[in-house]
Amino acid sequence: MSSAVADTTRYSWGGDEHIFVEMAESMSLPAHIKSMAITTSLRKNRPDGILEICPANASYQVRYNPDVIEPRALLAQLKEIEKQVGDATEFSLSTRILEIPVLYQDPWTTETLMRFRDRHQDPESTDIEYAARINGLSGVDEFIEVHSRSPWFTSMVGFVTGLPFMFQMVPQERQLVVPKYLRPRTDTPKQTVGHGGCFGCVYSVRGAGGYQMFGITPSPIYDSTLSMPDFDDFMVYFRPGDIVKFTPIDRDRYDDYVKEVEAGRYTIRARQVEFHPRRYLEDTDEFNARLLEVLDAD
Structure with missing residues (x-):
């Protein structure tokens, strides 16, 4: 995958229950595959409090219960998964x-x-x-x-x-x-x-x-x-x-x-x-x- 995908990731809050993660501003198959690799990893090691995981074309969104999982702890976990996934070339589906x-x-x-x-x-x-x-x-x-x-x-x-x-x-x-x-x-x-x-x-x-x-x-x-x-x-x-x-x-x-x-x-x-x-x-x-x-x- 292009390293530019990793360099442009943007995290933002969606009210009290959502984190929205944009892998890249432009839509591409590499950006989507990285999004899919991250959300697949999150599903396999799903922490308590995660309600929904929704990948999209060049982004994904997570809905969580803030009474069960601390929002900034979840944000840190998502960033760690992104680091582990890297450019997603080792991902398989x-x-x-x-x-x-x-x-x-x-x-x-x-x-x-x-x-x-x-x-x-x-x-x-x-x-x-x-x-x-x-x-x-x-x-x-x-x-x-x-x-x-x-x-x-x-x-x-x-x-x-x-x-x-x-x-x-x-x-x-x-x-x-x-x-x-x-x-x-x-x-x-x-x-x-x-x-x-x-x-x-x-x-x-x-x-x-x-x-x-x-x-x-x-x-x-x-x-x-x-x-x-x-x-x-x-x-x-x-x-x-x-x-x-x-x-x-x-x-x-x-x-x-x-x-x-x-x-x-x-x-x-x-x-x-x-x-x-x-x-x-x-x-x-x-x-x-x-x-x-x-x-x-x-």
């Missing part, structure tokens, strides 16, 4: 790699984005055409190839219930970057695959939104009824640390998946993996290739 099929340029997000061109930077093109152009790509086909070629790391889940925020697992200079709409839409189809800034996402439910829309997935990621196979004990599918592979599909394949969803048989393909920051940073492309092979293993 047992997590999942997931395959999320995507129908790019689908009719539903296309119809929606055309209704809101007056809120977009480029009213004369679609979202994916605009994203390809400003990222210096030859067109939509190359954009889809770049978007789906590398895995994505889930840094946090929220804002809208069940919505994952994801960093593209490539060197920062190769990340796809696309600004949000100039003004948010009042409608976004459920399970839209979107992008804002450096973050990819999947909209868990239908509603307002400002991220660019590239396609749609048949994979349900939120089920308040807990009736589908992937939702035995919790209504939200994604977890921080999940690694995602977007796989392009055609309309026929999309329709087949939807039939499986409606019949209650659909499950997201997932495998257990170990994420090692040091190996990832030493050779990102090689690490990603090995990671994606896990999905194809029996």
